[in-house]
């Protein structure tokens with residue numbers, strides 16, 4: 232293994248601040264198991280692109296491997312190199328297109344490159360000349376996502392023939408397509424993409440790994456597609472792609488807890504403005520807690536008014552959240568160091584990622600991918 236990219240790799244993770252993301256191994260294990268069961272997939276790749284959807288690249292990869300996932304999928308080469316540097320040896324697919332001048336680096340690190348045209352293969356071959364390693368190729372097929380991939384049978388067939396003619400440089404390891412509408416039961420467009428897949432690929436030589444399904448396709452369309460291999464993300468993170476329309480309640484388990492602690496507590500007189508722009512005024516004797524997390528950590532600013540959990544009770548976020556801190560209205564006097572749960576469970580209450588997402592008007596995976604590197608991530612049981 233080698234990786235010779237020099238880049239700006241400095242990032243700050245705040246480990247001295249009492250604010251953390253906890254990733255539940257038990258929840259990941261559960262979600263992997265139910266996804267396997269529902270999809271009937273023999274082999275499962277977990278999408279860990281974008282810092283594992285914001286959950287944390289390394290803890291999520293470790294949890295998923297412990298849960299029996301067979302491989303990982305990333306968007307960019309750097310994410311794959313970070314996994315290799317962390318000692319992770321399972322197969323890794325780079326789902327996006329990497330510049331062909333990195334072909335040797337991809338091959339040397341035993342990664343799988345996604346390819347969309349013959350030109351890329353020819354450029355990559357220049358880069359691989361003199362290399363000891365063979366590049367594993369994943370051919371992308373565009374059946375209607377309109378993003379990357381071969382769009383017609385002739386060009387796909389030509390690429391497959393080319394790969395077969397260059398066994399020193401390439402291994403035809405994998406082929407895939409991606410659905411643009413798989414997140415509910417009823418989609419004509421899903422069926423159209425599936426028939427495009429058959430039209431483009433039936434009768435062509437197939438590699439060892441053939442994978443079509445993301446979470447939605449794996450959970451809702453398992454009977455209609457070949458599901459030896461799936462590439463799932465959303466469901467393993469405990470989020471239902473259709474946002475709760477199809478799967479039974481509690482079928483998936485929430486994976487992420489976002490918690491912090493009271494770092495400062497004070498009692499206020501009436502009518503004191505809180506935070507920038509004074510969008511909130513205190514009432515007489517109100518106990519106000521300050522917690523060390525803000526929009527620079529990825530909390531969307533419209534989260535004002537959302538009720539976090541403290542001492543088993545609900546406590547609303549008051550005033551505009553600041554870059555690094557926010558204030559909550561406490562139900563009573565509570566000591567500094569009391570745990571404040573933004574996402575997660577306390578006593579009889581539970582806040583989910585979906586609850587936060589709904590409050591701020593975003594999709595749950597958009598909120599999650601916004602969670603910044605500064606937040607410490609820990610894997611717990």
Ligand SMILES: *Cc1c(COP(=O)(O)O)cnc(C)c1O
Pocket residue numbers: 278280326409444445446447462463464465466472
């Ligand atoms: C992100 C991604 C996935 C995983 O999608 P989910 O809907 O989160 O399961 C699968 N395949 C490709 C190509 C992706 O980009």
